[in-house]
Amino acid sequence: MSAVWRASRAAVKRRRVQTFVIGLVVLCSTTTVLLALGLLAAASGPFDKAYTAQRGAHTVATYDPAKVSDAQLARTAHRPGVTAAAGPFPQAVIDVPTDWIGSPPGPLSVVGRADPAGPVDRVRMRQGRWAEAPGEIVVNWSTNGTPDAELVGTKLEVPGLPTLTVVGFATSMSQSAAAWVTPGQAEALHPTSTQMLYRFTDSATGAQLRDSLARATDGLPADSVTAAQTHLTLKKAFSARADAYLPFISLFGVLGLLVSALIVANVVSGAVISGNRHIGVLKAIGFTPNQVVAVYLTMVSVPTVAGCVLGTLLGNALATPILQIAFSGIEIGMADVGTVPPWVNVACLAGMPTLVALTALVPALRAHRLPAARAISAGGAPRTGRGLRVQRVLASSRLPRSVSLGLGHPFARPGRAFMTTAAILLGVATVTLATGLTSTMVSYAQTARGPGGTVVYVAVGGHGNNPVKPLLTDAQIEERLRSLGAQQFQARALTQVGLVGYAQPAFGNFYRGNPSPPEAFVEGRPPSGPGEIAAGPAFLTERGLAVGDRVTLEANGRRTAATIVGQLIDSDARSLESRWETLGQLAPDSRPVEYTVRLAPGANARAYADAVDAADPGLRAEVVDSAKVNAATTTVVGFSSVFSVMLALVASLGVFNTVLLNTRDRRRDLGMLKSIGMTPRQVVAMTVTSVTGLGLVGGLLGIPLGIVAHRLVVDNVGVVAFPESMKDVWHAPQLAGMLCAGVAIAVLGALIPARSAARMTIAAALHTE
Numbered sequence: 001m002s003a004v005w006r007a008s009r010a011a012v013k014r015r016r017v018q019t020f021v022i023g024l025v026v027l028c029s030t031t032t033v034l035l036a037l038g039l040l041a042a043a044s045g046p047f048d049k050a051y052t053a054q055r056g057a058h059t060v061a062t063y064d065p066a067k068v069s070d071a072q073l074a075r076t077a078h079r080p081g082v083t084a085a086a087g088p089f090p091q092a093v094i095d096v097p098t099d100w101i102g103s104p105p106g107p108l109s110v111v112g113r114a115d116p117a118g119p120v121d122r123v124r125m126r127q128g129r130w131a132e133a134p135g136e137i138v139v140n141w142s143t144n145g146t147p148d149a150e151l152v153g154t155k156l157e158v159p160g161l162p163t164l165t166v167v168g169f170a171t172s173m174s175q176s177a178a179a180w181v182t183p184g185q186a187e188a189l190h191p192t193s194t195q196m197l198y199r200f201t202d203s204a205t206g207a208q209l210r211d212s213l214a215r216a217t218d219g220l221p222a223d224s225v226t227a228a229q230t231h232l233t234l235k236k237a238f239s240a241r242a243d244a245y246l247p248f249i250s251l252f253g254v255l256g257l258l259v260s261a262l263i264v265a266n267v268v269s270g271a272v273i274s275g276n277r278h279i280g281v282l283k284a285i286g287f288t289p290n291q292v293v294a295v296y297l298t299m300v301s302v303p304t305v306a307g308c309v310l311g312t313l314l315g316n317a318l319a320t321p322i323l324q325i326a327f328s329g330i331e332i333g334m335a336d337v338g339t340v341p342p343w344v345n346v347a348c349l350a351g352m353p354t355l356v357a358l359t360a361l362v363p364a365l366r367a368h369r370l371p372a373a374r375a376i377s378a379g380g381a382p383r384t385g386r387g388l389r390v391q392r393v394l395a396s397s398r399l400p401r402s403v404s405l406g407l408g409h410p411f412a413r414p415g416r417a418f419m420t421t422a423a424i425l426l427g428v429a430t431v432t433l434a435t436g437l438t439s440t441m442v443s444y445a446q447t448a449r450g451p452g453g454t455v456v457y458v459a460v461g462g463h464g465n466n467p468v469k470p471l472l473t474d475a476q477i478e479e480r481l482r483s484l485g486a487q488q489f490q491a492r493a494l495t496q497v498g499l500v501g502y503a504q505p506a507f508g509n510f511y512r513g514n515p516s517p518p519e520a521f522v523e524g525r526p527p528s529g530p531g532e533i534a535a536g537p538a539f540l541t542e543r544g545l546a547v548g549d550r551v552t553l554e555a556n557g558r559r560t561a562a563t564i565v566g567q568l569i570d571s572d573a574r575s576l577e578s579r580w581e582t583l584g585q586l587a588p589d590s591r592p593v594e595y596t597v598r599l600a601p602g603a604n605a606r607a608y609a610d611a612v613d614a615a616d617p618g619l620r621a622e623v624v625d626s627a628k629v630n631a632a633t634t635t636v637v638g639f640s641s642v643f644s645v646m647l648a649l650v651a652s653l654g655v656f657n658t659v660l661l662n663t664r665d666r667r668r669d670l671g672m673l674k675s676i677g678m679t680p681r682q683v684v685a686m687t688v689t690s691v692t693g694l695g696l697v698g699g700l701l702g703i704p705l706g707i708v709a710h711r712l713v714v715d716n717v718g719v720v721a722f723p724e725s726m727k728d729v730w731h732a733p734q735l736a737g738m739l740c741a742g743v744a745i746a747v748l749g750a751l752i753p754a755r756s757a758a759r760m761t762i763a764a765a766l767h768t769e
Contacts, residue, residue, distance in 0.1 A: 007295045017660065021653040023303035025263050026352055028646045029256035030311025031318065034348045036253040038319045038340040047238045050173050051231060054122045055084070057174040057197040059213050062091065062227040065194045068220050073196055079216045086120040087196040089113050092189035094158055095556045101139060101154060107498050107505055107555060111177035111195055112186025120197040121174045128152045128168025131181050135162060138180045141169040162188055175234055193226060206232055227501055233542055237573050247716045251709055252640070255430050259647060261359045262423045263654040264300055296364040297357055304356040312348050316340055402682040406689025409662060417694060420658045424698030425705065427651030428742040432706025434644035435738065438637045439729035440714055440722060444569065454605040455624040458595040458612055470618030474591055477619065481597055484611050488598040489513045493583055493590045500552040500559070502543060507575040510583035522721040523547050524566030530581035533562045536571025537721040555586040570720045648745055655691050655749025662690065663757045671762050680758035687754035691746040699742025703735060
């Protein structure tokens with residue numbers, strides 16, 4: 001083994017360029033694969049682990065107490081298929097009149113529960129203690145991080161109900177309630193429903209959950225179940241943003257793996273072909289065929305292991321900010337999504353070297369079969385007759401002789417030419433994909449900003465825990481904003497609304513003034529009157545709704561029917577939007593929480609914001625940077641751009657390796673050509689031309705592959721529904737640029753070895769190896 005190691009180490013030193021190429025491409029591929037696997041694991045693993053640890057409910061069922069008694073509900077815990085149950089718990093809905101602990105006014109679902117433990121939905125305390133006496137309430141803290149201890153002791157005062165004091169914050173992975181009180185306190189809040197928590201034997205699919213709930217409620221009065229929330233819905237909401245990033249990162253990972261395999265196979269194949277005499281010498285001095293194969297496998301394993309380790313470290317460093325963005329704004333509860341699971345690191349550290357070794361094994365077996373005598377006697381030039389017919393045809397053309405010779409070189413080594421073309425193809429496909437994603441995401445960000453001049457957001461009541469009530473009325477505020485120079489104006493009220501038949505409330509955004517731009521809708525139209533709402537794809541998908549469906553909204557004890565008239569390009573999974581007339585049917589006393597003001601082009605936005613701040617201490621203006629894009633756009637564009645540059649560089653290095661091997665194979669040919677008068681400039685032209693055709697072919701084939709990959713990605717982003725105008729981003733100048741990218745990759749990779757070949761002297765070229 002020591003002899004194999006010494007021979008392999010010497011081979012690594014001789015082939016520094018090839019070693020660097022393999023290490024770099026493995027680093028890029030490992031980083032991307034680790035990010036893809038990390039996102040895939042974070043989309044399900046942490047949720048499942050935390051849900052199991054808390055014995056989360058497979059179904060949270062809400063019943064009408066007027067139709068079914070507590071005794072009847074208690075018996076459902078012993079029905080076939082029910083492995084565990086908790087309840088019945090009284091459930092009341094409190095209409096909070098003002099902002100409270102970071103939530104807008106609206107319904108607050110409160111459940112009466114004696115303790116956080118139990119066979120189902122073991123609630124975890126995050127701050128403070130559980131409610132033990134009347135007048136105490138525990139709030140569900142479902143976001144990441146620990147709540148501020150100063151929030152303990154906050155009062156909740158609702159007219160007509162007892163004052164409640166926050167004594168703690170807890171987390172329920174089942175999202176069974178927004179807050180908890182003692183059962184006795186719940187009765188004083190006038191409960192309108194009863195809650196049961198179930199765990200079932202069969203709970204893997206939605207159909208199984210529906211059947212299990214049907215068996216548990218068999219014999220109960222009809223329509224006694226008013227709502228049912230499953231853990232599958234919560235899991236889908238948990239992974240929605242991560243699932244959106246997964247397609248394009250996974251696709252980049254696959255492209256990186258393919259390029260890795262092609263370049264490693266090309267490097268090892270070239271090393272075997274150009275090292276025939278070296279192989280013969282090794283066999284002549286006693287190396288067995290298996291040892292010769294081991295030399296070449298070890299030669300590629302050294303840079304592979306180094307690149308894999310560095311790629312794993314880089315992937316872990318990038319994973320934390322990407323996971324934070326992917327799970328921003330998501331109710332993650334106790335799920336740990338900040339780190340990559342250990343098995344992902346192990347899979348990359350073990351899988352990448354194995355993949356490279358298997359890729360290198362095929363060309364290395366050629367050295368295994370090569371007899372020692374034949375290997376020692378083999379020259380460096382290609383075998384006679386290979387590609388001669390093509391050379392003759394090119395020689396009869398009117399092309400300069402250096403160009404015709406260069407165009408004929410790939411036909412002398414068709415296998416090497418194929419792998420080089422494939423690497424260029426994948427490089428062009430990656431650049432095409434990145435260009436398309438950038439155009440789509442920039443268009444998406446511009447739509448979110450809207451056309452026109454600078455935007456100024458005016459918050460009502462200031463910010464923080466000590467809001468300042470405006471001195472002006474709503475009408476006076478609007479008049480003041482217009483008089484200061486507002487070109488367009490929109491007021492927004494925010495309140496929680498319930499959807500009848502759905503457990504989780506929604507955040508309703510109600511607008512007055514200029515409607516939402518039609519460009520923000522992928523289907524339907526903006527709401528224009530009372531009873532019309534719009535929502536994003538995540539909201540509609542999670543609730544099984546579509547444009548044209550009707551729902552019933554409720555808030556403050558009032559209900560109103562609403563029709564979904566439009567689907568937004570993007571929106572939070574728990575938010576919807578409507579017009580001010582709809583809010584008047586639910587909460588007529590609501591006031592705007594924010595004004596969006598668009599100024600005329602060229603207006604002084606900073607001066608406008610200062611004037612607004614001076615107009616009323618209860619107003620706070622903020623100028624929106626017109627060049628600012630959201631985190632998702634920055635992540636997608638940044639990641640795809642960096643990876644496409646890296647992959648294009650790796651493809652160029654693959655071309656560099658091919659040209660270098662071809663130059664070494666044809667040393668004698670170059671010496672003969674120089675001896676009969678070929679100038680250095682003609683040598684460069686011949687060498688560069690030998691891969692220019694490969695770059696052109698790779699570009700022609702890589703462009704449609706990149707376009708297909710772009711469409712595959714943008715069509716499978718669950719939280720954003722891109723309209724056709726954002727998908728159709730390809731135009732003639734862009735396509736021409738992509739075609740030039742293939743040629744550029746080939747030329748850049750060939751330029752350095754071409755100049756080296758031009759500087760080679762005739763004596764050195766003709767010197768016997």
